[in-house]
Amino acid sequence: MESEIYAYFALIGTDLSPEEVTEKVGIKPSKTWKIGDLIHSKATIRKKYNGWRVDSQLSKSDDLESHLKSVMEQLQPGWLSLVELCKHCKAEIACVIYYRSGSVPAIHFDKYIVEKVDQLNAEIDVDFYVLPEES
Numbered sequence: 001m002e003s004e005i006y007a008y009f010a011l012i013g014t015d016l017s018p019e020e021v022t023e024k025v026g027i028k029p030s031k032t033w034k035i036g037d038l039i040h041s042k043a044t045i046r047k048k049y050n051g052w053r054v055d056s057q058l059s060k061s062d063d064l065e066s067h068l069k070s071v072m073e074q075l076q077p078g079w080l081s082l083v084e085l086c087k088h089c090k091a092e093i094a095c096v097i098y099y100r101s102g103s104v105p106a107i108h109f110d111k112y113i114v115e116k117v118d119q120l121n122a123e124i125d126v127d128f129y130v131l132p133e134e135s
Helices: 018-025 064-085 111-119
Strands: 003-013 031-033 050-055 090-099 123-130
Touching (some): 003 064, 018 031, 018 050, 018 064, 064 111
Parallel strands (some): 090 123
Antiparallel strands (some): 003 050, 031 050
């Protein structure tokens, strides 16, 4: 494995209702959670807020920019409602990269992505993990 890359959009908040978000925007989320849910099936730590998330549908071998565009395309059908919701909860675009070897993946946000993130009043979170090479 050289790199694994993915991206997602998330709405987060204590007053957020994932069901209401789905109803208002008309988009099926990739994942939802509620306060008190386990953060992972093998964990004992619980979620402290409610959430609604849409993941990129691309292969983890695709570049970050393609993942971000995939997420934005999925959000388009409910865009106006989503922009309105984002005024009242925390919105985040998350970019995750696991790197082992080979060419370093590019982290680039073109004008289209920057404008869309601004319209959503969202933050951008980039997690870049450098892992040891497999032996």
